[in-house]
Amino acid sequence: MTMTAHPHVETFFDEATNTFSYVVRDPASAACAVVDSVLDFDYASGAISHASADRIIQYIRDNKLVLEWLIETHVHADHLSAAPYIQKILGGKIGIGAGIRIVQETFGKVFNEGTEFQRDGSQFDRLFEDDDSYAIGTLPVTVLHTPGHTPACMTHVAGDAAFVGDTLFMPDGGTARADFPGGDARTLYRSTRRVLDLPPETRLFMCHDYGPNGRQILNETTVAEQRAHNIHVHDGISEDEFVRLRTERDATLAMPRLILPSLQVNMKAGALPEPEDNGRSYLKIPINAF
Ligand SMILES: [Fe+2]
Numbered sequence: 001m002t003m004t005a006h007p008h009v010e011t012f013f014d015e016a017t018n019t020f021s022y023v024v025r026d027p028a029s030a031a032c033a034v035v036d037s038v039l040d041f042d043y044a045s046g047a048i049s050h051a052s053a054d055r056i057i058q059y060i061r062d063n064k065l066v067l068e069w070l071i072e073t074h075v076h077a078d079h080l081s082a083a084p085y086i087q088k089i090l091g092g093k094i095g096i097g098a099g100i101r102i103v104q105e106t107f108g109k110v111f112n113e114g115t116e117f118q119r120d121g122s123q124f125d126r127l128f129e130d131d132d133s134y135a136i137g138t139l140p141v142t143v144l145h146t147p148g149h150t151p152a153c154m155t156h157v158a159g160d161a162a163f164v165g166d167t168l169f170m171p172d173g174g175t176a177r178a179d180f181p182g183g184d185a186r187t188l189y190r191s192t193r194r195v196l197d198l199p200p201e202t203r204l205f206m207c208h209d210y211g212p213n214g215r216q217i218l219n220e221t222t223v224a225e226q227r228a229h230n231i232h233v234h235d236g237i238s239e240d241e242f243v244r245l246r247t248e249r250d251a252t253l254a255m256p257r258l259i260l261p262s263l264q265v266n267m268k269a270g271a272l273p274e275p276e277d278n279g280r281s282y283l284k285i286p287i288n289a290f
Pocket residue numbers: 074075076077078149166176
C-alpha cells in the first residue's frame with residue numbers, strides 16, 4: 001500500500017480579482033510549484049505592478065525553496081498571469097493544458113494576431129495532456145483534463161491536494177461559468193464528476209472565491225464536502241439539470257472586468273505585447289467582439 005503524500009500548500013489571495021495563488025511544497029525536498037500567480041494590473045491607468053508576485057517570491061526565498069514549476073490551471077480571463085515575471089527571477093517551467101492551442105486559435109482571431117503568433121502552445125514550456133504526470137521534486141503530480149469553463153482547464157492532483165482551477169467553486173459558490181468561447185456546460189458537468197471521483201478526503205483548492213451571501217473568503221474544501229453540498233453539482237443533480245441551471249445563470253453574467261487584457265496576455269504565457277517604436281507596450285480593445 002502506498003501512502004498518499006500530504007504536501008504543504010501556502011495560500012495567497014489577491015483581493016483585486018478574488019484569485020488564490022498557491023505554493024505547493026514537496027514534503028521530501030525543497031522543490032515547489034507556484035499555481036496561478038497574479039500580475040497586478042490597474043485598468044484605469046494601465047499600470048502594472050508586482051506586489052502580489054513579490055509576496056510569493058519572498059515566501060519561496062524565505063523558505064529556501066527551489067521553484068520547479070509555474071502552473072496555470074487554465075487561461076484566466078479575470079487576471080493577468082505573473083508567471084514570466086516570477087520565472088525570470090526564480091526559474092521554473094511554465095505549464096498549461098494542451099487545450100491552450102484551441103484558445104489561441106479562437107482568441108488569435110478575436111485580437112487579429114498576425115501569422116507571427118504561433119497557435120501551437122510553443123510559448124509555454126510544457127503542455128499537459130489528460131492523465132499526464134510530472135513531479136515537483138519527488139512529489140508526483142497527475143493532471144486531469146477538466147474542460148467546460150475553457151478548453152485548456154486542467155486539475156492538478158499532488159498527493160491528497162487537488163488544484164481545480166475554475167472547475168469547482170466552494171460548495172456555496174457552485175461552479176464557474178461555461179459561456180466563454182470554447183466553454184460548454186455539459187462538458188463542465190462531466191469534468192466536475194471526474195474531480196468528485198477523487199478520494200473523498202482529497203483537499204480541493206479553489207482558484208476563486210467571492211464570499212457568497214457575505215461569508216468570509218474561503219479557498220479550501222474536500223471532495224466529500226462538494227459531493228454533499230455543492231449547490232450546482234452535489235450528488236443527485238443530473239447532467240441535464242446542471243446544464244439548465246448553468247445556462248440560465250450564465251445568461252445573467254456580465255463579462256469579467258479584465259477579460260480583454262487578460263486573454264491577450266495569458267494566451268501568450270503571460271508575455272506582454274512587444275514594445276512599439278517608442279519603447280512602450282500597448283494592449284488592444286477589440287470593439288464589439290463579444
Ligand atoms: Fe477562469
